[in-house]
Amino acid sequence: MFKRKKKSRVILLIILIFILLILVFSFLFEKRAIKINALEEKYLEIKKQKEYEKKLKEEREAIYNDCINSPYKDEEVDEMFTNLLNQLNSNGIAIYFEDLNNNYSLTLNVDKSYYGASLIKLFVASYLIDNAREGNIDLNDKIVYTHNYSIVDTVELKNYKVNDEIPLSDLLKYSISVSDNAAHFMLFDYIGANNLKVYAKNKFDVNLTISDSNKYSYLTVSDTNTLLNYIYELINIDDEYSELLVNAMNNTFCNGLNFDDITFLHKYGYYEQFYHDIGIYNSEDPYLISIFTTYGKEDRSHISKLSDVSKKIYEIYDLNLNKKQDYCENLALNHK
Numbered sequence: 277m278f279k280r281k282k283k284s285r286v287i288l289l290i291i292l293i294f295i296l297l298i299l300v301f302s303f304l305f306e307k308r309a310i311k312i313n314a315l316e317e318k319y320l321e322i323k324k325q326k327e328y329e330k331k332l333k334e335e336r337e338a339i340y341n342d343c344i345n346s347p348y349k350d351e352e353v354d355e356m357f358t359n360l361l362n363q364l365n366s367n368g369i370a371i372y373f374e375d376l377n378n379n380y381s382l383t384l385n386v387d388k389s390y391y392g393a394s395l396i397k398l399f400v401a402s403y404l405i406d407n408a409r410e411g412n413i414d415l416n417d418k419i420v421y422t423h424n425y426s427i428v429d430t431v432e433l434k435n436y437k438v439n440d441e442i443p444l445s446d447l448l449k450y451s452i453s454v455s456d457n458a459a460h461f462m463l464f465d466y467i468g469a470n471n472l473k474v475y476a477k478n479k480f481d482v483n484l485t486i487s488d489s490n491k492y493s494y495l496t497v498s499d500t501n502t503l504l505n506y507i508y509e510l511i512n513i514d515d516e517y518s519e520l521l522v523n524a525m526n527n528t529f530c531n532g533l534n535f536d537d538i539t540f541l542h543k544y545g546y547y548e549q550f551y552h553d554i555g556i557y558n559s560e561d562p563y564l565i566s567i568f569t570t571y572g573k574e575d576r577s578h579i580s581k582l583s584d585v586s587k588k589i590y591e592i593y594d595l596n597l598n599k600k601q602d603y604c605e606n607l608a609l610n611h612k
Contacts, residue, residue, distance in 0.1 A: 336608040343604035347379040353596040357382050360588055368570035372497035373589050375563045390568045392495035393545035397451045397460050403475045404448055405517045415445040419462050430458035445520060452524035452543055464491045497566040500554045504564040508556055532582035538590055551578040561597055
């Protein structure tokens with residue numbers, strides 16, 4: 277009897293210990309499960325936060341890119357442009373500045389006609405390139421350098437002999453890069469005054485005041501701004517013709533638009549008191565600029581005077597870009 281009771285107690289004890297172990301393990305497993313659940317929640321929270329941050333970054337980048345690729349104007353910049361125009365208004369000058377990315381323009385005396393001198397050579401270049409692309413002209417064709425051209429003022433063609441044959445592409449390059457007048461005369465006669473007039477009228481709605489005997493024209497800065505818009509299209513086609521044009525316009529020969537380390541693709545015109553320069557600031561934020569002046573033949577400082585105006589316009593343009601950068605960055609950062 278006693279042995280049975282003792283055995284029962286042992287069994288009961290074992291059962292109690294077993295139950296206790298079950299309770300302990302249940303508690304431990306439950307605690308572990310809570311920890312695992314907490315870790316899973318933490319992981320999901322971190323994952324969610326990372327997804328949010330990734331999405332936020334993408335949204336901010338999209339906002340910034342959309343902003344930076346949209347036109348931007350600033351009141352302070354407007355005021356600076358206005359002040360500059362007021363300073364220049366009585367100084368014998370016409371201006372057409374056009375910021376292609378920001379729809380900004382600065383204009384002064386846009387319809388005033390000036391003797392354009394060698395600016396006509398860029399119309400000639402445009403005519404030749406258009407017709408070459410259409411297959412009407414082969415720029416490898418050659419023109420004979422005759423005696424009547426040899427007596428014209430020249431920079432490059434003086435290195436040729438009478439009766440030499442010169443490719444159209446070389447003549448185009450010389451007429452733009454160093455404004456060679458003999459090269460211009462040869463190209464002008466090759467095209468014909470009437471053909472060039474019709475081309476300018478149909479293409480740009482510009483009325484050239486040229487004839488077979490008068491190879492230069494009166495122009496306005498509105499005329500040359502229209503031409504520069506098209507030239508910008510041409511140089512961005514990226515082929516042999518655009519390369520020819522860019523190389524010709526990328527020169528420092530009488531370049532009044534250049535200053536410091538800022539350079540422009542350009543063509544100048546100069547005759548007596550008339551000194552003009554038109555060109556393209558060919559960058560990620562390009563702009564077109566035409567500046568006509570009567571700065572010539574006074575103290576021979578016409579290039580530096582025009583360059584001062586070019587620099588002032590650039591500085592205002594650059595300020596607007598900096599303000600735009602700050603504005604777009606803040607706009608993106610403030611997006612939550």
